[in-house]
Amino acid sequence: MPTTDELRQRIEAAIPGARADVTDLTGGGDHFRAAVSAPEFADLSRIEQHRRVYAVFGSEIGGAIHALSLETRAE
Amino acid sequence: MSETTDNPIREAIAEAIRDHEVILFMKGTPERPACGFSARTVAALDAVGKPFAAVDILPDPRIRQELSGLSNWPTIPQLFVKGELVGGCDIVSEMYETGELFQVMGVEPPAEAPDHAPKAAEPGAPPLQIQNDLVDRS
Numbered sequence: 001m002p003t004t005d006e007l008r009q010r011i012e013a014a015i016p017g018a019r020a021d022v023t024d025l026t027g028g029g030d031h032f033r034a035a036v037s038a039p040e041f042a043d044l045s046r047i048e049q050h051r052r053v054y055a056v057f058g059s060e061i062g063g064a065i066h067a068l069s070l071e072t073r074a075e
Numbered sequence: 076m077s078e079t080t081d082n083p084i085r086e087a088i089a090e091a092i093r094d095h096e097v098i099l100f101m102k103g104t105p106e107r108p109a110c111g112f113s114a115r116t117v118a119a120l121d122a123v124g125k126p127f128a129a130v131d132i133l134p135d136p137r138i139r140q141e142l143s144g145l146s147n148w149p150t151i152p153q154l155f156v157k158g159e160l161v162g163g164c165d166i167v168s169e170m171y172e173t174g175e176l177f178q179v180m181g182v183e184p185p186a187e188a189p190d191h192a193p194k195a196a197e198p199g200a201p202p203l204q205i206q207n208d209l210v211d212r213s
Contacts, residue, residue: 046166047148054149061149062139067112068150070165 001029002064007057011036014056019075030066037075046072085141088130092155095128097180100142101152105129112164116152119171125180156180 004022011020011034018038025031034053041049049072054061061068092098097120103109105117109131120127132138132151143149146160154161156179161167170176177184 046169047160047162050162050166051147069112071169 002032002060003029004032007032007034007065007068011053011056015052016040025067025069030064031069032065032067033069033071035071035073037073039075041072042074044074049074082141084135084137085145088138088142088145091128091130092158095155096157097125097127098130098155099127099152100130100132100138100155102131102133104131109133110151112150113152116154116164116167119167119176120154122171123176123180123182125182 004024008020008022011022012018015036015038017040018036021035023033025033036049036053038052041052044052050070053070053072054068057065057068088100099105099116099120101108101110101113101116103113105121108114108117117129130138132142139151142151142153146153146155148160148163150163152163152167154163154167161170161176161179167176170179174184
């Protein structure tokens with residue numbers, strides 16, 4: 001079962017300069033919320049920003065990670 | 076390898092997106108959403124007040140699989156306007172709060188922008204129902 005710290009580390013490792021704040025929405029280890037900022041988001045639409053974060057987890061989204069709510073911004 | 080010519084579900088989804096100006100793929104129905112994220116998205120759309128088509132992805136797991144393959148978006152709900160993916164619950168909620176959702180849907184926004192997404196659906200015209208339509212075509 002993924003932890004908030006594991007999710008944060010994976011996002012920050014995959015996206016250069018990213019800072020992520022991950023919370024477990026239900027305490028059940030499968031519904032998460034992530035606020036992510038990254039320099040490269042400045043050149044991306046909101047859809048593309050979210051796709052970039054979802055891509056870090058691939059098929060785990062909808063699987064082990066039942067839900068990942070996102071809030072992204074360029075920084 | 077998949078062949079697009081031999082994929083009736085994906086073709087039916089693409090056709091539904093083409094044929095409906097505003098279409099929401101969700102879990103459950105607008106009247107009975109089966110997931111909090113779908114419920115929140117329906118509430119934002121109801122607050123905008125423009126009728127929308129809705130497809131319940133739950134009856135057949137292949138709908139979700141093919142939809143996500145088509146849209147390159149892993150989660151449900153997914154809102155399409157004029158054939159383009161607008162986003163999921165987070166983006167739709169954010170766009171409702173900023174007033175962008177009104178703009179995208181071609182509706183005059185209220186004089187004062189709402190502070191936050193509505194919690195429950197407001198009364199309005201019943202959404203166009205086409206759920207299970209995609210299953211029947213398979």
